[in-house]
Structures are given as structure tokens and as C-alpha cells.
Amino acid sequence: MAEQETQEQSSGEPSGERGIYEGLAYYLMAPAWVTLFVFLVVPLGIMLVYSFLTKEFRGGVIWEFSLAAYDQFFFDRGLFGDEPARIEWTYIGIFWRSLWQAGLATLLCLLLGFPTAFVIATRSGRWKFVWLFLITIPYWVNLLIRTISMKFLIRDNGPLNEWLLAIGVLDKPLHLINTDFAIQLGLFYSYLPFMVLPIYASIERYNFALSEAAADLYASRWYTLRRVIFPLVKPGVVAGCILVFVPSLGAFLAPDLLGGAKKFMIGSLIEEQFKGNIGNWPFGAAASMLLLSLVLVMLTCYALSQSRARR
């Protein structure tokens, strides 16, 4: 969504150079600037500062510069902290696992979400309304409720296993809960509607006369999909991917409720530093900063590649 907007805006003023409310811009922007600056940019700045402070035992910070948090993230000095430094794989591993899970969830959402969006966009009349209505409802249903529902469904003696046993497909319960697969299922299920809606909005704008033209030039159906439709609806696909990927990366509910909180994901690792057993604020701040940088770098890379492609 955001990406599209940027493109449209940078490609020129829609209403010409002369704005109607010229001169009022600062007054109109001020509330947004102030709110976002004071309550988001400043907090992020303070978090950055905290990541360079010394930890206070059992939570909190001491105002003394220290690189300990980043050192802890990247270097392993053994159980007692006095061995020669080696690369620390623990946290990189946790980040990698989260990235991998989020990436897979995005891919799965795309594989199922694109055809769904396509089907919705190509219905007409009442059926389109029904499909759209049905896809919107899960989007508006509380994420927590949906995760809880999934947990209930797949637990060892939940309805799914009960039925599969009853109809004789299985002879012992399928163990899904508290596995990586369950986390994946939860992420996929949580964010699927986020993928469908932006793609639908893009396909809706697609002119099917182009498909016809492609067919006249003997392009096959799938070739048209790949080379004509897909490039044109790409902004929607990208928006959908971002809307699935970013929240999956920092997801907390699915790993906690469906994954049994057994392995840290980025979200739970950070949470543990502030609300859990380990009260290491600078480290939590540093891990948050690294996660934030990772996301922003990825988004910037994408934005740059887009503007280069346009030139």
C-alpha cells in the first residue's frame, strides 16, 4: 500500500503545483509531525541510546557507555565470558529462524493469496460481493482470536485429530501443536487476508483487454499471467508481501500459543529481556535496533530497486 503511494506521489503532484490550501501546509502537517516525532521517532532514538548503555542487574540501565549489548549479540565468549571471542551463532540463528519462517509464510500466503485475489477480482455482480465480504471478515477478526482458534483445532485431542481418528484416516493423533510447523501454520493463517486484499485491489485495476491482446499474439494463458498480468499487478503483490512479512518477523502470538514458546523467535527474545526471566534492557534494545535496521534496509533496497527500474 505504502509503496504504491510513494510512487504515485513522487511521480508528480496530482493537482498541479498550486495547492488550494497553500500556506496552510505547516498548520495541517503539524499534528502528524509532532505526534509521530515525539511518540515514535524520539522513543526509537532513546532505544538506540539505551542499546549503548550498561545493563543494570535485574532490569534497567546504568548511564554509562557500553558496547556490551552488541558484543553479546555478535560474539561468543563462552559460558563464563572469558574465552577468546568467537562468532556467536545463537542470536543470528534466532534471527535467521524468524526470517526463514516469515519468508516461508509470505511465500505460502502469496501462493494461495494470489489465485484467491484473482478469483475475487474476476467474479462479477453478487458473487464478487460475496467473495469480497467473506475475505474481509477474517481480516477484521481479532488476530488473537484466530490464533486461539487454530490452537484449539490442531491440538492432540482437538477436533481435527478427533475427526481424523473417527473416520479412520489416522490410528494415532497427528502431533502438530508445539512444532515449527504449527508456528508456520499460525503465521500463514494469521496474515493470509493481508495478502489477498492489496493484490485484489491491483488486479481490479488490471485491464483484461491486455490479456486479449497477448492472446492475439499467440501468448499462452500462463505466459500472459507471467509476463503481462504479474508485472502490472506487482505493486499490489509487493504491498501484500510487506504486510505479511513485517508482522510475521516480529510475531509473538503464533510462536507463543502454537509453538509452545519452546524456541525464541525475535519477538519472544526481545520480550524476554523486558518482561521475562532475563532483565537485560540494553540487549533488548540492541536486538530491537537490529531488527528495525534489518527491516528498513530491506524496504530501502526494494524502494531503490524500484526507482532504478523506472529510470
Added chain:
Amino acid sequence: MKNIRRIFLSAAVLCAFGAAQAQAAGKLSVYHWFEYIPQELLDKFAAEHDVEVTMDTYDSNEAMLASLKAGKLGSYDVAVPGDYMVKILIEEGMLDSFTRSEMSNFDNIAPEWADVSFDPGRKHSIPYQWGSTSFSVNRDHYDGDINTLSLVFDPPAELSGKINVLDSQAELLALASIYLGIPQCTSDREELRRLNALVQAAKPHWASFGSDVAKDVLVSGDVSVGMIWSGFSAKAREEGAPIQYAFPREGYIVWMDNVALLKDAPNRENAIKFMNFLLEPENAAAVTNFAQYTDGVSGTGSYHSDAVRNSPESNPPASPTGSFVEVCSQEVQEVYDEIWTQLRQ
């Protein structure tokens, strides 16, 4: 246009309504473990003293400490820390003190809990409940000998992957130390390495980490072995889980939770009233009948339900005995944190 106006109008009305909600004469803000006090008892206190009681819950001593440290100190009146956490809160200067003359029921405290090492002379806290931490086993899934900690730390193949452990670093590592026969909070490197190796090797056998889920996973049958607190296990049994609570021969953890008066309590007077209220035998017994541990108040016996009186969880055998969780030094705690992070990797 009309619609939007209506939305804003109803928003304004709702907000105004929120501001003008009925207020009781006083307030009391309790920070408590989850599922640890019957709502009826809170209502009874509220009615007797015309106090509006609000309660937030936590699921580990460490979570409570973290949240108090993150700025909640000053917004709660009382919390219910375990023994070692009382000691930590005192060290951190996070508790207020009171004198025994402030509570008419102070002398109801059972003599063995009146002067305790974690709060000498009971200046900051009163007893709430005491019990033990070990584990329960689903007897439909496993019928072997259960009184050994190896069921958690080195389980037989049939139980592997069917174990939940508490999401509590202090209790898990203390239990692991007991299993290894090494002192808690040991600073001996060899022993710490063994501790690390033990939990690392045990981890693949564990299905999940969770404290608030500890009862549910046993009731639902998601796991066959669950590290759990004694009374919580009794409640799971009452809810139909075919489980038996173990008193492992290597030892287990005993603990006492205490109602502690927090520093900068906004309603100190009501907090004292609440603590006094909880020392009333009838009320203390009501907690016991609900939470199914044991209270630290004299004269509660006649109020106890039969279920509690005869509960196998609350009547441990004469031996082995349990031990309290110890507070580690910062150096050892940092190693523990490292072990914990590696464990959850």
C-alpha cells in the same frame, strides 16, 4: 455526514461515561499471580471495606519484577512474590515496611512462618500460601516409577517430546541442580558446565515452556509429564486429568508466596487492610480451598475443604524434603541467563 457526526457524538458520550464511572470510597491495586485468589474473596473485601479492587496478574516472579522495574512500581499496592523474590525485592528497595501493630491479625501468622530468612521479622510481607514445585505424570500414558527427576531431565523414550516445563528460569535451574546433586547458585565452573549440559541434553525431550499453560496442557493431554506447582496439579486432577504428583527422591522445591507491601503504594492504608483481611483464618482458608496449597495462618483447619485436607499434593512424604530456591549472585546469575538463552535458542 450525519453518520460520521453520530459516530463522533457517541464517542464523546462514551468517553464522558468512562470518566464518570461510579467510584468506591477507596481503591486497592493488587498485582497477583494468575488464578490464585477466588473472585468471591476480592468481592468480599471490596464490600466489607467499600474499596474498589483492581487486579493484574503475572505468571512468574521474574515477570513481576521486570514489570515493577519498568515503571509499574508506584501503581500497585501489594504484590505476591515468592520467598526468594521477597529477598530480591528487599535488596532492590522495592518494598515498604509496616509494624505489627498496624495489623490486628498479625499474630494469626503460623509460628513457623512468623520469622523467615527471606523477610526477617516479617516487616514487609505476610504469608499467603506455601507449596512445592515438582512435576505431575499422566498415569494413562506412563505407569512406571514416577518419583524421580529423571522423568523431566532424562526421560524414557515413551515420554520424550511429551513434557512441559515451567517458563521460570529460577525454578527450572534449581530443580536441575537438585537432580545433579550440585548446590544451587554454584559458582563452580565444572558444576555450571554440567548444569548447562544437562538442560541442553534434556531440551529435545521437552515439548513446550509455559507456566500459565501448565495445568491446561495436563488436562488437555497435550503432554504426559508437566513440571508444575503442587496446588495447580491438584486443580488439574480435579478437572479430570488422570495425573499423579511426584515427590522425587532427589528432592524438589518448596516455596512460600507472600503478600508484600510495595514501595510507593498509592493506597497504603487499604493495602494494610487487605493484608490484615487475608490473615483472617476464614479468608486464608478460602484462598487455600481455591488454590489448593497450604496457608501459613493458624486456625484455618476447620474451614478447609476435605479435598484440600486430604490432597496428596499437599501432604508430602516425610522424606525426601524440599528445598527453597536460592538467590544467586550477579556473576552466577549472568551465567544462568546465558544457559537460559542457549536453552531457548
Added chain:
Amino acid sequence: MSRRTNFRHFPGFMALGLLCMFLLYAPLIIVMVYSFNDSISVTRFDSVSLRWYRDVFFGLEAGKFRQATFNSLTIAIGAATVSTVIATCASIAMLRAGRFRGKLLSFPLLSLPLMVPEIVTAVATLIFFSAIGFAAGHATILVAHIVFCIPFAYLPIAARMQSIESVYEQAAQDLYASRWDSFRLILLPLLMPGIISGFLLAFIISLDDFIITNFVKGAGVETLPTAIFGAAKQGIKPNIMAISTLLLLTSIVFVSLSYMFGRVESNNKRE
């Protein structure tokens, strides 16, 4: 026209679409069905009853959930209202006020809450309030939600504004309407569908939020998601399912409402 192909049809897409719907709805419907279960055991289905709905409204925990619902609603209404006003002003500045200094940075700033992972916003907000010594409570949740909701309110409003040509307002001004009048009488009514969907989106986002709320909520302030999370961790009991079902129905009502607004809008357009 020898080979008449339907360009709108791809083999297999319909099946995948139906699968998608099935996956989305199966868990919700099952929870809905089980919420009418009379048994206290969640896995065995005994007989149909409204027992757990009674429990939700009149049971022991009813007070807690009522208070949480009230908190959630007031916070969501407050956050959605404020963020919608902020977003409306900002979108006028961005799209109707020509060039100004800082415009280039304004869009990234407005969408920043979308780009920052929620857990990071939560941590930053927690540290911020603890650093300035501001006691957590309703206010902290409200502020955090306003920030978080701004882009969600902004995007539909800006999208709508882009589709409205400024010729109408220019015409009004040529006829000596003041800027306030041209805003009030022309732009605002045309913009209203965008504002409403922005408001609704912000409202639902605020109502839905768990991670940030969980970090910044103050003593005794529970919102519906945090209350449900706390209860669900201790076991998915039938009363949780009843609450879930009620929330699901609320969502359906909301979606229907927003569609009704959409309908009115497209009818107006046609006229």
C-alpha cells in the same frame, strides 16, 4: 474468433480460492460450534446450550471482561478519532497544499508506524515512558495506539482524496467561497467515505492490538485482547470460545456496516 478463450479464467485458481476460504473459516466455525457446547470439557461435544454465553455475561469473570471491553472500546474510539483527524489534516497538506519544506520526508514519517515491527514500537514506547517517568495507564495505551493508527487512517483518506479532482474546490474559490467553506462544503463531503473507512480501519486496528498494549498497559488496565490472552493461556475454555464468537459476530457487523457505507458511496457516484 476461432479460439474463444476466457482470459479471466485460470485452471486451478478457483480450487485454490476455495481452499483459501476453507482454511480461513474452518477454525473460526469450529470454535463457534463448540461455544454452544454444554459440557465443561472442551473436546467432547455433549448438547447444545447457551450456558457459556450466560457465563460470559453473568458469570464470575463477567466483570473483568466487561471492564476490558469498555477499556478497549473507549481506547479504540479515542485513538481512531484522534488519528483520523490528524490523518485528514495531513492528507490535505500532502495533496492539496502545494509544495512545502519537509514534504518529501513527511510520507516516510507518516508510514513509519507500518514499517517498524510492532515489537520494536512496543519496546521503544515502554522505554520512552519509563525514561520520562510517565506512569502507565489508559493514557499510555491511548498515545501508543494513536501513533500506530495514523497510517491506517491516512492511507484510505489519501487514496480517496487522490480520486477527487481539485477542480470542484477551485471552481468554488473562483466563485469567492472562502477556503474554509470550500473545505467544509465541497472537499469534506466528498472525502467522507475515505474518512469513514480510515476511521473504521484505525478503530479495528486499535481494538485488535495485543503486543504494544501488553507492553505499555498500566496497573489494572486490561484491554479485551490482553484479558483474552491471559485467560486463553490457562486453557481454551468454552467461555473463551463464546467471547470469540461474540467478537466474530461484531466483526461481521462492522464489515457489513463498512460495506453499507461503500454502497451508499457508489450509488452517489452513479447519480
